[in-house]
Amino acid sequence: MLKSNGENILENKNQPKTAIxxxxxxxxxxxxxxxxxxxxxxxxxxxxxxxxxxxxxxxxxxxxxxxxxxxxxxxxxxxxxxxxxxxxxxxxxxxxxxxxxxxxxxxxxxxxxxxxxxxxxxxxxxxxxxxxxxxxxxxxxxxxxxxxxxxxxxxxxxxxxxxxxxxxxxxxxxxxxxxxxxxxxxxxxxxxxxxxxxxxxxxxxxxxxxxxxxxxxxxxxxxxxxxxxxxTMDEIKHSCLSAGSQYIKCNAPNFSGKLITQNFGVPVKIQGEKVFFTVKDKRLLPQMIVMLTQKKVLVYAAGEVDYSLEDVFLNIINKNHNTSIS
Ligand SMILES: Nc1ncnc2c1ncn2[C@@H]1O[C@H](COP(=O)(O)OP(=O)(O)O)[C@@H](O)[C@H]1O
Ligand SMILES: [Mg+2]
CATH class of the missing domain: 3.40.50.300 (P-loop containing nucleotide triphosphate hydrolases)
Structure with missing residues (x-):
């Protein structure tokens, strides 16, 4: 929004300061x-x-x-x-x-x-x-x-x-x-x-x-x-975590993947010894580990996938390329 003298007035009234x-x-x-x-x-x-x-x-x-x-x-x-x-x-x-x-x-x-x-x-x-x-x-x-x-x-x-x-x-x-x-x-x-x-x-x-x-x-x-x-940089860092999912590294990834899908209703991706999935409720991860252990699976490691800032940047750019018409 512009005043007739060319000065820029911020449209968002909640914004306390004038833009530099x-x-x-x-x-x-x-x-x-x-x-x-x-x-x-x-x-x-x-x-x-x-x-x-x-x-x-x-x-x-x-x-x-x-x-x-x-x-x-x-x-x-x-x-x-x-x-x-x-x-x-x-x-x-x-x-x-x-x-x-x-x-x-x-x-x-x-x-x-x-x-x-x-x-x-x-x-x-x-x-x-x-x-x-x-x-x-x-x-x-x-x-x-x-x-x-x-x-x-x-x-x-x-x-x-x-x-x-x-x-x-x-x-x-x-x-x-x-x-x-x-x-x-x-x-x-x-x-x-x-x-x-x-x-x-x-x-x-x-x-x-x-x-x-x-x-x-x-x-x-x-x-x-x-x-x-x-x-904000904080939002970008946060999307590092939420973009990525969790993983469980174990000795029987295919078997474990099936169990996770059956019992928790989430799709999985297998890569090497790791099963990848996304659950919003973080408490489900220890529950999965308990279940797998009960089925005699050896769980080596589990946690959040650690996306780097560069991954997040490339993801944003790639998404834009996939959605743009040109
Ligand atoms: N003087 C110019 N004449 C024609 N095309 C230009 C000129 N300067 C930049 N471009 C084009 O504009 C686009 C943006 O370039 P630029 O602003 O230099 O990108 P960046 O700084 O992000 O690397 C590029 O496609 C580049 O080829
Ligand atoms: Mg440049």
């Missing part, structure tokens, strides 16, 4: 190919939103439109209530962005690179340069040449650059691409502290769900240009 970022029916077509298909999404103050999708799903195209690097075909984007169509400068001054791998002058130090960008953007003083270097954990290497930086350090410098102007919203496009597990963890910790210390909202894209674990409050899943789910 509001994407409304955003579409991007390249010729006849629809790269981003009518997506809508809100990010609220202090929220860290993960933007998750396979390669080619439309993440970078969306982010380029949010930051004015690509022209939208239709729809609108509001940043702190200002439309990037009608009030681009007022909207974009609230945004710091790092899109793909940031480019720096490798013969200059990290500090002088930041100084260069600070000059470009105007009112950023030397104190802020030191401040952002500290925020991203680069203060003791900031006088070194960028040529001697690791990939992780370059990514941090990119974030430092994006922070120069005290943005309310930080947009990062696949910032952990190419980092090793340790680098990813450190980068994640840095972002969390940043969101906390600077009180900013973050939109961060990735094609790997587990990279967003312990970082994002919410996850928006984009597939073939459409947002197919927006969930």
């Amino acid at each position: 970022l509001s994407i409304v029916n955003l579409t991007k077509k390249y010729g006849t190919r629809v790269a981003v298909d009518n997506i809508s999404l809100n990010i609220f103050p202090g929220q860290i939103m993960g933007f998750l999708g396979a390669n080619g799903a439309g993440k970078s195209t969306t982010i380029k439109m949010l930051t004015g690097l690509a022209k939208m075909t239709s729809g609108n984007v509001y940043i702190c209530g200002k439309s990037i169509k009608t009030s681009f400068e007022q909207a974009i001054k609230n945004v710091g962005a790092m899109i793909e791998t940031p480019v720096f002058y490798s013969y200059l130090s990290g500090y002088n690179n930041l100084k260069f960008f600070a000059k470009l953007s105007g009112n950023v003083d030397n104190q802020r340069i030191q401040e952002v270097a500290t925020l991203v954990g680069l203060s003791n290497r900031i006088k070194d040449k960028v040529a001697n930086y690791s990939l992780g350090m370059k990514q941090r410098l990119g974030v430092a650059q994006a922070l120069l102007n005290h943005p309310k919203l930080l947009i990062l496009d696949e910032p952990t691409n190419g980092l090793d597990a340790n680098g990813i963890r450190e980068f994640r910790m840095m972002l969390k502290q940043l969101a906390y210390k600077e009180g900013i909202s973050i939109l961060i894209s990735s094609h790997i769900l587990s990279e967003m674990e312990n970082l994002c409050d919410m996850i928006a899943i984009i597939d073939k240009g459409k947002i197919i789910q927006v969930k």
